Amino acid sequence: MAEVKGGEALLFLTDEQLRQGIEAMFFAYRGFTADPDRILETMAYGRAHHRAIHFIARSPGTTVNNLLAILGVTKQSLNRVLRTLIEDGLVESRVGTRDKRERHLYLTEEGETLERKLSDAQRARMRAAFRAAGPDAVTGFRQVLEAMMDSDMRRRYHAIREAGT
Amino acid sequence: MAEVKGGEALLFLTDEQLRQGIEAMFFAYRGFTADPDRILETMAYGRAHHRAIHFIARSPGTTVNNLLAILGVTKQSLNRVLRTLIEDGLVESRVGTRDKRERHLYLTEEGETLERKLSDAQRARMRAAFRAAGPDAVTGFRQVLEAMMDSDMRRRYHAIREAGT
DNA sequence: TTGGAGTGTCAACAAAGCTGACTTAACCTG
DNA sequence: CAGGTTAAGTCAGCTTTGTTGACACTCCAA
Structure with a gap:
């Protein structure tokens, strides 16, 4: 398994190093979600709402099915979240013109206001960490995270990056 | 996408870059938990059990209170998980010798077997990503994650690292 | 034009968080 | 030693967010 590269590639992959990576991931993810969570808990929303809002903002007009695949939950689970967001006037669902089975999702102005509030908080932390x-650390950070994704998630990650730019 | 290097530290923190960091974190965390999740769902356990097992393995003899602080959940929530693990004979709870109010937690042999199974899966992915x-990317990865933690989590992260080494 | 496949919705349930109130036992301090 | 504090555990009840099953509407191709 462990191929001896030059000599260097060995030490750096000890179980201890890997465990530290695992724990770093755990603790950092807690920090990563902490700020939006604080904002959300003052309203009747949770992390699931945040995720939906984020990816609708990122890909306006996306379909329910697409969002499903990105978020990796069942459609029933997403539907509940989406329904409250639509009822509260944060998200608009338009019947597809080409294919009427599809619903295309957009943020309303109110939805965009919340999105900005949440993502400002999260970006502030990310900015501070970066x-x-x-800069070099950030490059490495992204390389490792990308290598850690499942391949279909990696595809989606790149698809969104291109669309978003 | 292609950043102008000359302006360095400024351009590199565009909102787009930060959003990509946020999404990378989201997708990578999914991959990070996917393998253990698959193993756990074949038994009657969930991610909460995994977290408890991991940190008991990492700091054998830790107290309930300490675990509580590390995991960031309530006593009631942890207790439910811990109770099933003790009943199933994966975790042992010993009354403290110095302070008899405390319970010190240890994995049984069976508990260690499961721990190894779970952490092997997770380490394999981490190893592949690393x-x-x-090596340079890994250094950067850890620097960014550490900077992203809340300060008290950073303290705990270091405390465990020292104990574990 | 009809049957199968795709998209979205509703209902009911389960896992795992949470708060609040309480007990028991042990420790510690005045 | 009495009284207050701390560690752990428990009971009840709630919320969020995941799950499966059943179903309706739409599209498309045989």
Whole structure:
């Protein structure tokens, strides 16, 4: 399994190093979601609502099915979240013109206001972390995260990146 | 996408870059938990059990209170999980010798077997990601994650690292 | 034009968080 | 040693967010 590269590739993959990586991931993810969670709990929303709002903002007009695949939940689970967001006037669902089975999702102005509030908080933390760690670290950070994704998630990740730019 | 290097530290923190960081974190965390989740769902356990088992394995003899703080859940929530693990003979709870109010937690042999199974799966993915990204990337990865933690979580992260080494 | 496949919705249920109130036992301090 | 504090565990009840099953509407191709 462990191929001896030069000599260096060995030490750096000890179980201890890997465990530290696992724990870093666990603790960092807690920080990553902490700020939006604080905002959300003052309203009747949770993390699931945040995720839906984020990806609708990122790909306006996306279909329910597409969102399903990105979020990796069942459609019933997403539907509940989506229904409250639509009822509360944060998300608009338009019947597809080409295919009337599809619903295309958009944020309303109110929805965009909340999205900005949530993503401002999350970006602020990400910005602070990036700044503290420096540009080279950020490159490495992204490389490792990308290598950690399942391949279909990696595809989606790139698809969104291209659309978003 | 192609950033102008000359302006360095400024351009590199565009909202688009930050959003990509956020999404990378989201997709990668999914991959990070996918393998253990698959194993756990064949038994009657969930992610909460995995977390408890991981940190008991990492700090044998830890107290309930300590675990509570590390996991960031309520006593009632942890207790439910811990109770099933003790009943099933994966975790042992010993009354403290110095302070008899405390319970010290240990994995039984059976518990260690499951722990190894879960952590093997997770480490395999982490190892693959580290190997694919390279040593410098791993350094950056850890720097950014550490900067993203809340300060008290960062303290705990270091405390465990020292104990585990 | 009809039957199968795709998209979305509703209902009911389960896992795992949460709060609040309480008990028991042990420790510690005045 | 009495009284307050701390560690752990428990009971009840709620919320969020996941699940499966059944169903309706739409499209498309045989």
